[in-house]
Amino acid sequence: MTISQARPLLSPEEIAVRAGQQVPHLHMPERFDVFSARENRLRQHAASHAMQDFLVFAAEVAHAQHQALQAYPAVVLPDAEALDAARNTAQAPLPAALWPRDPLWRVALCDMLDKLLPRLANNPAQAVVQELQQMSDQEMELQADRLLNNIMFGLKLSTAPLIAAGLQAYWTHMLLATVAARGDDKLAPFGRIGDSTRCPCCGSLPTASISRVDGEGNYRYLHCSLCSLQWHMVRIKCSHCESTKGIHYHSLQAAGDTTSSNTVSKEAVEVETCDECNHYLKIVRMERDIAVEPVADDLSSVILDLLISEAGYQRHGVNLLLLFGDPETAETGNDGGGG
Structure with missing residues (x-):
C-alpha cells in the first residue's frame, strides 16, 4: 500500500467566492435513510474487507438505530426562547456536553439492544450487548457523560460504541424533531x-467531510459525529485550524493494481492534511462514488488513519463507533480518538 498525493483543486479564494454565493450552509439528515444508508454502505464494504466481522457488527448497529429513529419516543426539546438565545450568542442549541438528557434516551437504547441481540448469533459482540443490558442507569449516564466530554479515563471502550449509537439516535431525533416543530421555518x-x-x-466534532453532488453543486460539508447534521466548510481549508496554507490531499492505492474494484472505492476516500497545525480529516467524495457515507467509509478506511498518523499528523474529529484511547489518559480533548 502506498499513499499518493492528489493534484490540487481550485484555489481557496476561488472556492470561497463561489461557495459564498451559491452553497446552502446546512444539509439535514433524513429520518428514513440516515442510518439505513449507513447500514447499506457498511455491508457493501464488509463483503471483501479484512475487518468484515466488525463492519457487519456496525451495520447491525446502524440497522437498530434506523428502527429506533422511525418510532422514537417524544423527548424534551429546546423551546423557542432557548433556540433564540443560542442563535443570538452563536452557540449550538443542543450542546452535547451540556444538554440535560431526557431519560427516555436510555429506554430507546435498551429497546435497540433487545432487537440487536438476536441478530448477533454466534458473534462475540453478543457478550458486549449483554454487558450493557446489565449496566445500571447511573453507570450508563456516567459512561455517556465521559463519551460526550471526550474523557477516556473510566470509559469502557467495549460498550462505548453501543452507548454512542444510542446517543446518535437520540441527538438525530432531537435535531429532526426540533426542525419539524418549526414548520416552514425549518432551518431557523x-x-x-x-x-x-x-x-x-x-457542537460536536465531525467524523469526516463529504463532497456533495446531489443538486447542491460540488461543495464540502463536515459531517457531525453525533447528530449527522452536515455544515458547509470551504474546500482546501483546514477543518482544525482553518488555515488555507499547506493543505494536501492523500489517497490509498493498491500498489501496482489500478484495475481492482477496491481501488475505485478507496480513491473515493482521501485524507486532507494541514502542515500548519499537523492535523487531518478524511473527505469522502460523492463525485467518485455516489454511495459514499462518511461514518461507514471512515470505519472501512482505518488503514489511512494509521499511515497518516505515522507521518506525524493528528486527527481532527472522531468516529464514535471506533474509539481508541489509553485507560491511563484522563482526557482526550479536541483530538479525541476515533478510527
Missing part, C-alpha cells in the same frame, strides 16, 4: 456558531 433553529469546525446543532 440552527445557524452559524462561533466555532465553524464544530456542529451548529450540538
Whole structure:
C-alpha cells in the first residue's frame, strides 16, 4: 500500500467566492435513510474487507438505530426562547456536553439492544450487548457523560460504541424533531456558531467531510459525529485550524493494481492534511462514488488513519463507533480518538 498525493483543486479564494454565493450552509439528515444508508454502505464494504466481522457488527448497529429513529419516543426539546438565545450568542442549541438528557434516551437504547441481540448469533459482540443490558442507569449516564466530554479515563471502550449509537439516535431525533416543530421555518433553529469546525446543532466534532453532488453543486460539508447534521466548510481549508496554507490531499492505492474494484472505492476516500497545525480529516467524495457515507467509509478506511498518523499528523474529529484511547489518559480533548 502506498499513499499518493492528489493534484490540487481550485484555489481557496476561488472556492470561497463561489461557495459564498451559491452553497446552502446546512444539509439535514433524513429520518428514513440516515442510518439505513449507513447500514447499506457498511455491508457493501464488509463483503471483501479484512475487518468484515466488525463492519457487519456496525451495520447491525446502524440497522437498530434506523428502527429506533422511525418510532422514537417524544423527548424534551429546546423551546423557542432557548433556540433564540443560542442563535443570538452563536452557540449550538443542543450542546452535547451540556444538554440535560431526557431519560427516555436510555429506554430507546435498551429497546435497540433487545432487537440487536438476536441478530448477533454466534458473534462475540453478543457478550458486549449483554454487558450493557446489565449496566445500571447511573453507570450508563456516567459512561455517556465521559463519551460526550471526550474523557477516556473510566470509559469502557467495549460498550462505548453501543452507548454512542444510542446517543446518535437520540441527538438525530432531537435535531429532526426540533426542525419539524418549526414548520416552514425549518432551518431557523440552527445557524452559524462561533466555532465553524464544530456542529451548529450540538457542537460536536465531525467524523469526516463529504463532497456533495446531489443538486447542491460540488461543495464540502463536515459531517457531525453525533447528530449527522452536515455544515458547509470551504474546500482546501483546514477543518482544525482553518488555515488555507499547506493543505494536501492523500489517497490509498493498491500498489501496482489500478484495475481492482477496491481501488475505485478507496480513491473515493482521501485524507486532507494541514502542515500548519499537523492535523487531518478524511473527505469522502460523492463525485467518485455516489454511495459514499462518511461514518461507514471512515470505519472501512482505518488503514489511512494509521499511515497518516505515522507521518506525524493528528486527527481532527472522531468516529464514535471506533474509539481508541489509553485507560491511563484522563482526557482526550479536541483530538479525541476515533478510527
